[in-house]
Amino acid sequence: MPSITSLVNTVLKVYPSVTVTEGDDFFWSAREQTIYYDETDPNAAHLLLHELGHALLSHRQYDRDVQLIAMESEAWEEAKRLGVRFNVAMPTDVIEDHLDTYRDWLHQRSTCPACQAIGQQVAAAQYECIVCHTRWRVNEARSCQLRRYKTKPIKKAPI
Ligand SMILES: [Zn+2]
Ligand SMILES: [Zn+2]
Numbered sequence: 001m002p003s004i005t006s007l008v009n010t011v012l013k014v015y016p017s018v019t020v021t022e023g024d025d026f027f028w029s030a031r032e033q034t035i036y037y038d039e040t041d042p043n044a045a046h047l048l049l050h051e052l053g054h055a056l057l058s059h060r061q062y063d064r065d066v067q068l069i070a071m072e073s074e075a076w077e078e079a080k081r082l083g084v085r086f087n088v089a090m091p092t093d094v095i096e097d098h099l100d101t102y103r104d105w106l107h108q109r110s111t112c113p114a115c116q117a118i119g120q121q122v123a124a125a126q127y128e129c130i131v132c133h134t135r136w137r138v139n140e141a142r143s144c145q146l147r148r149y150k151t152k153p154i155k156k157a158p159i
Helices: 004-014 044-056 065-086 092-110
Strands: 019-022 027-029 034-037 119-123 126-129 135-137 145-147
Touching: 004 019, 004 034, 004 044, 004 065, 027 044, 034 044, 044 065, 044 092, 065 092, 092 119
Parallel strands: 019 034
Antiparallel strands: 027 034, 027 145, 119 126, 126 135
């Protein structure tokens, strides 16, 4: 498996339209056409190819949170293909752990604060419960960056 430094150099050579820059986390900025990466992450090579997957699939904004989950899966499918090409094995548990952070995030956002049923998203930052019709706001979904959501507290204010 190549080192993260040599993998970054390879990516820059093969995809000259994409910028790769060190940051404190991994994400793809469509606006800047830039992949940010953190070389200290033990899964740096996998996550770099995942972000490259977003880049090659031209992922941008999403209207609904479930679309983000779909884009995350697609980026990993692309990362697996890139892994074969660049000799980076893609362990299933790394992929599943990463997708789980998004699934947990979505679950937290979509759970009704009144009755715990799963609500449906009715606007960028609003959900409505299909059981008790409570509406609640969630943090604005990121629109210009695809970020990995860590275990951030989710604010839910019934309105
Ligand atoms: Zn992603
Ligand atoms: Zn409810």
